[in-house]
Amino acid sequence: MSRYEDLAAEFGTPLYVYDLDEVEAARKQLFDQLPEPFELFYALKANPHPDLLAALRSGEGRKCRAEISSTGELANALAAGFAGSDCLYTGPGKTFGELREAMSLGVRMFSTDSVTDVQHVGTIATELGITAEVLLRVNLATASAGSGIRMTGTPSQFGFDAELLPEELPQLRRVDGVTIAGMHLFPLSNTADEEALVGEFQNTIAGAAALAEQLDLPLRYLDIGGGFSIPYGIPGGRASYPKLRHELEVALDTHFPEWRQGTPQLACESGRYLIGASGTLLAGVTNVKVSRGSRFVILDAGINTFGGMSGLGRLLPVQVGTDAETTQTVSLVGPLCTPGDTFGRAVKVPDLAPGDVVRIPNVGAYGPTASLLMFLGRPSPTEVVVRGDEIVSVSRLDHSRVYSNQAVAR
Numbered sequence: 001m002s003r004y005e006d007l008a009a010e011f012g013t014p015l016y017v018y019d020l021d022e023v024e025a026a027r028k029q030l031f032d033q034l035p036e037p038f039e040l041f042y043a044l045k046a047n048p049h050p051d052l053l054a055a056l057r058s059g060e061g062r063k064c065r066a067e068i069s070s071t072g073e074l075a076n077a078l079a080a081g082f083a084g085s086d087c088l089y090t091g092p093g094k095t096f097g098e099l100r101e102a103m104s105l106g107v108r109m110f111s112t113d114s115v116t117d118v119q120h121v122g123t124i125a126t127e128l129g130i131t132a133e134v135l136l137r138v139n140l141a142t143a144s145a146g147s148g149i150r151m152t153g154t155p156s157q158f159g160f161d162a163e164l165l166p167e168e169l170p171q172l173r174r175v176d177g178v179t180i181a182g183m184h185l186f187p188l189s190n191t192a193d194e195e196a197l198v199g200e201f202q203n204t205i206a207g208a209a210a211l212a213e214q215l216d217l218p219l220r221y222l223d224i225g226g227g228f229s230i231p232y233g234i235p236g237g238r239a240s241y242p243k244l245r246h247e248l249e250v251a252l253d254t255h256f257p258e259w260r261q262g263t264p265q266l267a268c269e270s271g272r273y274l275i276g277a278s279g280t281l282l283a284g285v286t287n288v289k290v291s292r293g294s295r296f297v298i299l300d301a302g303i304n305t306f307g308g309m310s311g312l313g314r315l316l317p318v319q320v321g322t323d324a325e326t327t328q329t330v331s332l333v334g335p336l337c338t339p340g341d342t343f344g345r346a347v348k349v350p351d352l353a354p355g356d357v358v359r360i361p362n363v364g365a366y367g368p369t370a371s372l373l374m375f376l377g378r379p380s381p382t383e384v385v386v387r388g389d390e391i392v393s394v395s396r397l398d399h400s401r402v403y404s405n406q407a408v409a410r
């Protein structure tokens, strides 16, 4: 039996297997493609599992900080050994309650998306007698790259519209309890094309420099975002960016001549690149049926287990692996009572029968917590963390199937 079959036999399916060696390899690969000094935030939305987080914040070489968007993610970051001061808190709808909790637990840096967002941070910082650092997330009017998931240059809940900042800045400067430490830009995600990624970073760096000058706003900190790519649910490796380091150095030398001395301190962010390749989903075949000439392979993992974010309305290009040759084309579906629970309609697979186990690769990012975990009340998948042949931990996110009035705080 292969290693994966052994694990599936021991822990059942659906089963996520994460390999810490792969997490550390990804962290090293990404840091090697970035200049120095440069900080790197791991975006917990990709996978908040504390063992994976611990591998990103410790060990040999350059270490990650944590980008969080909720108090739940903060709890996971702290459980993994990050300090509150290692975290950048982002998101356009921060509430007073979560700001109070985050600041009480030591978070001091917040990415902000509007005047009211900055005011909210200032209100809670003042209440707690501290000063919080805010980064102004900027939605530049211009964009560069043509590929990837675009998140700027259009109307958005994220970021200040760059053209309005000159008008809004006087108000921001009057907010008590905060220091405007710099800017945060996150124009796009998941770009395998190096030229497009470099072009976007060049645009971001030039845009931030021009805006800082126009606003007369010295930057202590500049987070230029991410966009680093890896396949999702299909075979393949992390994208490689051999020119990125040099191109970033050139752009930074041009626009921020003191960046090598840490003015501003540079940072970027990544979720999927750091963690995607570490994860493999093992799913069991529960049934195979033919309907009007089409063959359906029904798995015990559906969009409640993987790909929930993309499960409604669009199909994932999932490919499954087993040790056998692919012989047929099938619809690969999950166990849920909705036709939306479909991974793919023309997926090439070996001859599969109930009881077989298939592997879906590159699912370390945007797996369980990005899925419809609660939908139809099925248990969460088991998650096994390994380092080579050693099993580090076995866990399962617990969600109650019963409603409890006591859990509701009034």
Ligand SMILES: Cc1ncc(COP(=O)(O)O)c(C=O)c1O
Residues within 6 Å of the ligand: 043, 046, 067, 090, 186, 189, 190, 226, 227, 228, 269, 270, 271, 272, 273, 365
């Ligand atoms: C602000 C921010 N940072 C980081 C990420 C992580 O993106 P990725 O997993 O593609 O690296 C995202 C994803 O949407 C994001 O919005």
